[in-house]
Amino acid sequence: MRVFVAILPPPEVVDQLDIFLAPRRDALADRGQWRWTRSEHLHITLAFIPDLDGWREEALIEAGEEWAARQSPLGLRLKGAGAFPDPGSARVLWAGIEEKAEGSADADPSVDEGSASVLPGWAKGLRAVANHAGARVDGTRFHPHLTLARSVGRPGPAGHLLQSLDTLVSPAWQVQDLVLMASHLGEGPRRTPRYEVRHRWVLGAPPVG
Template structure:
């Protein structure tokens, strides 16, 4: 596959309904081996070798089709000065990496496989909508996401990426972006959701802005299935017994 047909194939977006781990070809052609530095024929210093391409990548949890339909219905409340995120692009970002050398993409794929193999399914739920920034003129409309084990998964990403020398941008804020403002627009009243789902996979995604600047394009590089056996083991595990000694502080003080 090559040329325009290859590029179109890479733009196929993968949905969360696919549970099996899929290793897709990276959205960028493999970089050629660097040529040795050649002397300048006119004399002087040798010419510099070409710079390696830097990519914007992120790890994210995709949303199932039924939840995407609910969010698309909420997007209809917006005026035309809001640019709605397309249904197939709705996602929950776990870690954003704005400057990754193309040659290091395999390292991220390997890291994703290791994390997925040690992580059970995660129960998640949509909550209410909000704006960023919340004061003044907001630029982003989003819906909050909650779930046991979600913060731990994001923290594991941040820790392992930092240990491997990757720089993540921004603190983890569990949300799904619904729209970005492109001009003066009024706010809509808050919308609340009660939908829940079981996250069974996450993906490594390459994002870039096309020449027409119509909005970011997302290309799935790899998908990673979470460990179903760990999820079954967690359900089968007995409930912990009550402590035999009294606590020094009220139990509710141990929760954030």
């Protein structure tokens, strides 16, 4: 089973992002250069497990609950944009992720000077959790982002488009939980993946059982 652990942005953030992207998608529609991420597929991947044995899923869920119980909610917002591997030969367009200062989602948007970023620690911890449960985890270097679009065919220059996308600033939200999501390749519309939430871990909640 192909699965990943992710943060799902709330509906109000997805709605605003859709409004922001609509004119940019429309302007490029006749070129067919980019395949834009469907709204229900928007997420921030923390750990990717390309092939999870079904019998290991329960162990992964239990270990994840223990890990999540030690974490606290985190304020995030989408801000800015970029491309992988680089703007001159882009395969992926992404929205940047900004961590919020401790407090409510309406607090000062800047991260406290000198404070450590939380998301890389979460990614490292969740990969360790998955390894402990016997799952083989993708070891690609973690770069917090939300995928907006993928190139169709060969990669190409995206500098002009990124200048437009870089004005993105979403409402802030508090991450209260993480999901274990299964990706069923080719089972969605136009042979896109179909996503299935397998489990939801609530941050700071005592483990079940």
